[in-house]
Amino acid sequence: MDSLILRTGVRLLLPLMLLFSIFILWRGHNEPGGGFVGGLICAVGFALHALAFGVRAMRLLLKVDPRTVLGAGLLVGILPGFVGGLLSGAPYMTSQWLGAVGTPLLFDIGVYLVVVGAILTMVETLMEEGED
Helix, strand or coil: CCCCCHHHHHHHHHHHHHHHHHHHHHHHCCCCCCHHHHHHHHHHHHHHHHHHHHHHHHHHHCCHHHHHHHHHHHHHHHHHHHHHHHCCCCCCCCCCCCCEEHHHHHHHHHHHHHHHHHHHHHHHHHHHHHHC
């Protein structure tokens, strides 16, 4: 898609969407929001960038393969359960807190990364199919 309005809008919106997604992620363990919604907002920002500038530009901006982001998210999402529960002798996924940071926030970060990786993998695959 070759639209000056879309390209200009994406340049302005992407940083705001990324900041808002981090805000939603951070407040999510105390109020509505969290990793899933924050990840969707982030992924939509990058998907808009891919729509405006192409998949190649999105890959350059992201700097990491979306499948790697997805895998890292799975790892980050699973580890807090072991740290919070098994190391303290409590059941899996028992919350542990160290000030404002706790295992629920780490789990939300894992969900955030999984959502971003999954959505961007789908966007990348669909847009590459459309370019052929």
